[in-house]
Amino acid sequence: MNLPLLVDCDTGIDDAIALTYLATHPGTEIVGIVSTGGNVPASAVHRNNLALGELLEIQAPIALGAAQPLVEPPMYADDTHGPGGLGHAVLPAITRTEDPRSGAQLWVDAARAHPGELVGLVLGPHTNLALALQIDPELPRLLKRLHIMGGAIHHRGNTGPTSEWNIAVDPEAAQQVLAAFTGAAQRPVLGSLEATETVRFTQGTLDRFTALAAATGHPVASILADALRFYFEFHEADGFGWMAHVHDPLVAAHAVTGDFAGTRPLAVDVELTGTLTRGQTVGDELGRWGRAPNVEVLTDVRAEEFTRHLLETLEVGLFPSAHG
Ligand code: BDR
Numbered sequence: 001m002n003l004p005l006l007v008d009c010d011t012g013i014d015d016a017i018a019l020t021y022l023a024t025h026p027g028t029e030i031v032g033i034v035s036t037g038g039n040v041p042a043s044a045v046h047r048n049n050l051a052l053g054e055l056l057e058i059q060a061p062i063a064l065g066a067a068q069p070l071v072e073p074p075m076y077a078d079d080t081h082g083p084g085g086l087g088h089a090v091l092p093a094i095t096r097t098e099d100p101r102s103g104a105q106l107w108v109d110a111a112r113a114h115p116g117e118l119v120g121l122v123l124g125p126h127t128n129l130a131l132a133l134q135i136d137p138e139l140p141r142l143l144k145r146l147h148i149m150g151g152a153i154h155h156r157g158n159t160g161p162t163s164e165w166n167i168a169v170d171p172e173a174a175q176q177v178l179a180a181f182t183g184a185a186q187r188p189v190l191g192s193l194e195a196t197e198t199v200r201f202t203q204g205t206l207d208r209f210t211a212l213a214a215a216t217g218h219p220v221a222s223i224l225a226d227a228l229r230f231y232f233e234f235h236e237a238d239g240f241g242w243m244a245h246v247h248d249p250l251v252a253a254h255a256v257t258g259d260f261a262g263t264r265p266l267a268v269d270v271e272l273t274g275t276l277t278r279g280q281t282v283g284d285e286l287g288r289w290g291r292a293p294n295v296e297v298l299t300d301v302r303a304e305e306f307t308r309h310l311l312e313t314l315e316v317g318l319f320p321s322a323h324g
């Protein structure tokens, strides 16, 4: 069997690109998708995931996650991702139905169905994985590996001055996940902003998505091109110029290929009580806590190579002939 994946995401523009990459990569098998509230409410994320699932012919169950983070009220990033989460894209009517299980239960069932083989990806807040750990504390031993997009360790935040979005939305959940995986045979791999912000899409990249939509006529290629345009507009309005930081696909590609970045061990924890720094990921570089490293952080990203691989995978995968 291809590499079985459980994808937990808050789709979201870069989540949609990651999901499309994972669905079209020839070596993967998505066995479940969890719709986690984050960039937009969980119900809107779910609609996006169901639509992409139908258009990409993903057979795996797609389950709705919790409506709220563990402790604090939700916050949303519709300025970044658009009111529906996919920028300017307009989704077609869909017939794809959701899985009746909760997102947390889907995590547990997928891990139990593929013991020691399932690779988990958290591309949004950690709420549903934290809830899954309450149902089944054995999850860290059942998963083959866990890959996370989250945190800003030696980097400014993109949400608060020191906090990154996926952690800031539900810091308690992120803290609980990192605590639960401490001592796991394989340390979770953390793609924090210092790694993911090396991936900077330019007009040339946007052109490739637009050309892909024209060449393939695939509805998902058009959705991604329209979504990305919004992401560029947001980044420009936020002072970064005409470009986009595209986070989740790098973490997805590294999870699948082990390529495009290195890793290094580090003890990382989440600040829960700071009056200015709640949601910050703190890395203990000098071992002051006396704790063993609990994550592998992504380093030395080969961003251009990764972007080439991403585009080539989408260009092959979305071409109609790829589906026979
Ligand atoms: C993360 O936050 C979300 O807006 C993106 O989808 C990504 O997962 C980057 O901080």
Ligand code: CA
Pocket: 009, 010, 011, 012, 014, 015, 123, 124, 248
């Ligand atoms: Ca995301």
